[in-house]
Amino acid sequence: MRKDASCAPATFARQRPTVLVVDDDLRTRGALSSLFRSVGLGVQAFESAADMLKYPIPSAPSCLVLDIILPQLDGFELQVELGRLGNRIPIIFMTGYGDISMSVKAMKAGAIDFLTKPFRDHEMLEAVTRALDRDQKRRVEERRTEQIRARFDTLTAREREVMSLVTAGLMNKQVASEIGISERTVKIHRGHVMRKMGTESLADLVLIAESLGVRSRRRNTST
DSSP states (O other), X not given: OOSOTTSOOHHHHTTSOEEEEEOXXXXXXXXXXXXXXXXXXXXXXXXXXXXXXXXXXXXXXEEEEXXXXXXXXXXXXXXXXXXXXXXXXXXXXXXXSOOHXXXXXXXXXXXXXXXXXXXXXXXXXXXXHHHHHHHHHHHHHHHHHHHHHHHHTTSOHHHHHHHHXXXXXXXHHHHHHHHTOOHHHHHHHHHHHHHHHTOSSHHHHHHHHHHHTOOOSOOOOOO
């Protein structure tokens, strides 16, 4: 069985936070789908992990509600496979046969929550709310990183060199001596870097350099 025919169309699901449900029990899939839709969430439900892997992750904030006991590829194996693929969708595990060791294993692997069936609707909704909130924050941070990287890619080789040394704490005259150009030229390059990177202070530029891993190991040792 492929994606449930009763699921909301993918084009609609992408417009709002979406929950992916993977459970081989039809009644559970139906009940969870109804629950999530009742609070305005998009839903995509799957009978197996293999079916879910064929489906593109929604562009909107999303999370995965995943049964542990599944035919062929079980929930833990799907979690490992998603990690291998670089898919960071938050996971909420559920099972009717849970124990402490299983819960610990799930949480250590990065699951948001571990619910034992039967669970209350509010417990599931609270877990999904946390998961969607985390995914939203992750997506915002990833977009910010992409924008910063795009700005950095506009720098010339010399501007990157200046940025690396300036953010390491070297003064303009030290940077000039280090790379063999005039202090005035360093100031010009520094101004270009600040403008292109969209920063107003050296402190902001330092944070960006650290996040990109381009800050020089050289430090200002002058007193």
